Amino acid sequence: MANHAAFTLYDVARAAGVSTATVSRVVHGNDRVRPATRQRVLEVIDELGYIPDAAAQSMAWHRKEVIGLVTIAPRDPETDIEREGVAFIEEVLRGVQVALGKIGWSVLISVLGGADRSDAYQQLRKISAKVDGLVIVEGIVSSEQLALLAERVPVVLAAGSLDEPNADVVDADNWSGTTALVRHMLVQHGKKRLFYIDGPPDAPDGRARRRAFEETVARHPGAAVTGCFEGRFAAISGQLAVRELLAVPGGELPDAIICGNDQMAIGAMRELQAAGVRVPADVAVTGFDDIRFGALFTPPLTTVRQSLRLLGERACSCLLERIADPALPHRSERLPTELILRESCGCPPAEDPVYWRAAAHEPG
Amino acid sequence: MANHAAFTLYDVARAAGVSTATVSRVVHGNDRVRPATRQRVLEVIDELGYIPDAAAQSMAWHRKEVIGLVTIAPRDPETDIEREGVAFIEEVLRGVQVALGKIGWSVLISVLGGADRSDAYQQLRKISAKVDGLVIVEGIVSSEQLALLAERVPVVLAAGSLDEPNADVVDADNWSGTTALVRHMLVQHGKKRLFYIDGPPDAPDGRARRRAFEETVARHPGAAVTGCFEGRFAAISGQLAVRELLAVPGGELPDAIICGNDQMAIGAMRELQAAGVRVPADVAVTGFDDIRFGALFTPPLTTVRQSLRLLGERACSCLLERIADPALPHRSERLPTELILRESCGCPPAEDPVYWRAAAHEPG
């Protein structure tokens, strides 16, 4: 059985005593073929275990029925931490599959090693030859390179919030989410001295969140940003940030630490607690994303929920529309975010212990 | 630019005033072409932005340079919890990409909705027409169906620990890992009454862990299994299990709760703590996998580490070897696991606060 016999349309045609055209018709069901003939052909197909070769179909159809999903995973050379490591792509992928499942297309996935950008572009070029369209998560190539790619194949950006004129873009409403969260800290909890833990500077969504944070604080009299730490979206970044904060001799801690994502918030909470600082009594901490485990920490993490799955689904749908009609004007879509109040911000525990539900939530 | 012009080899050949064969030679670098000619062709290629169509190459080469990565995500209809939800596939994927990166192949990924098995098989059939080989994570099809698939395309099973005669298989040493862990609880911590939280019955790795647990306890005089809960590898399962345990009127809690994976262990810990039970003082809890966040919980989770990334890498390498030589005899490979002692088992805190390192570890 180590043969990997690959039967062709001709094999089937010969065995069934018909022409390849007839077999093709049967395979695709749609044409009129005499029932008896159809029956015979089907039997042969089943017997031989014939499956049409996808590459050959691609050639004939000028369509591969495959879309490419690409993202980056820049790694800190020392620690090998992945950005947004926790099920980021996985969730987006689910969404993409939802959109694709209906029509039976497949997804070619590639996590680029974000090392150097020119390389990323070359990889994308190669991939573009194998797919009908590209979903790029987290803008990774320059606008010009994007334009070049888009010339060859439809492209949609997911979570690449730059105002990209050369592609469709779908992203979460980082602005509203962050604004709502910060206002909550300012107004509901009366926080005055806020510290921010940021993601890497090249992350468009991270930038959007930070800007929203700063502007919201700025327009709130009496409140101030006491500092900012440039992290890499990993738990360790939060820990490092807090460690720095703690190390300042005679330094006063902020009222609240707002983090660019949940992982950094968790790291920050952990480090604060390890140092004997109470969360949220002494310092409140918040995140962004609403990852699966956020609700299971002590205290449960207050955050902003975004649906990565929905992101994938919308991006993919958008791509499919563009593949169907490449002349479509470029569009952009902004997905809703939702403020999730738990206890790390200082809110009281929910009377009903629903904390565990979050572990089971269907985001979006 | 919404044109998606796709230049062909002929376009290049014409523009450069050479034959298609020459262009092909230049593209593949390997043949002798006069430097001047090569130069000219390269210029045209660059100018036109020509990329060889992958489908056409596949036809000519009888090779697609794509491998398929398939797994299941059975969902509880009510809660929509994913099995091993946290970055399971993501890690495996990284490993696969490592193996593939060297040769520039791509990966077609598909997370099947584990609903009904016959459907899974049909999906796999379809996918098999688009790839040169298949890595199936978590056995999802029957042995016969597997044989049928393997007849058409090389297949390797990852983490599908059944003794499958129709494919190569790579999996983690669940047995040794679990045995070491249970012995530790029995011998080092003197635990007597152990409770087990299991994964779904159809998960081969879960079964292996449970069997190892039971046999290890059985051969240890004085120790006993007080019960077992059938979970689904999600945090909520651990919570549900503990809730049941707590609900028994006058019921005595076990000394330790051994869980089939980390997520359930985290859920169990959380639920115990919510009920005022101290971990590990009253009840110790352990997991399996060593997911990224395990070290950040309170107490840090004792677990068994397996490298999902290595799993993906080895499975893929194995597949590539088989693609290169389909006549190879079937092999199976067992990957090492490692006992990770933290505090949830009752061990003292590490003197050096290295807990955060785990968040940055490169598994395997």
Place this chain on the structure above:
DNA sequence: CTGTTAGCGCCTTCAC
């Protein structure tokens, strides 16, 4: 060195 030519496996008009 370079061009010609015959497929790869399938789909799809166009005749019968």
Place this chain on the structure above:
DNA sequence: GTGAAGGCGCTAACAG
């Protein structure tokens, strides 16, 4: 209803 034939874009012998 069914078959014959051309072509999708590229590669790999062969000739020159």
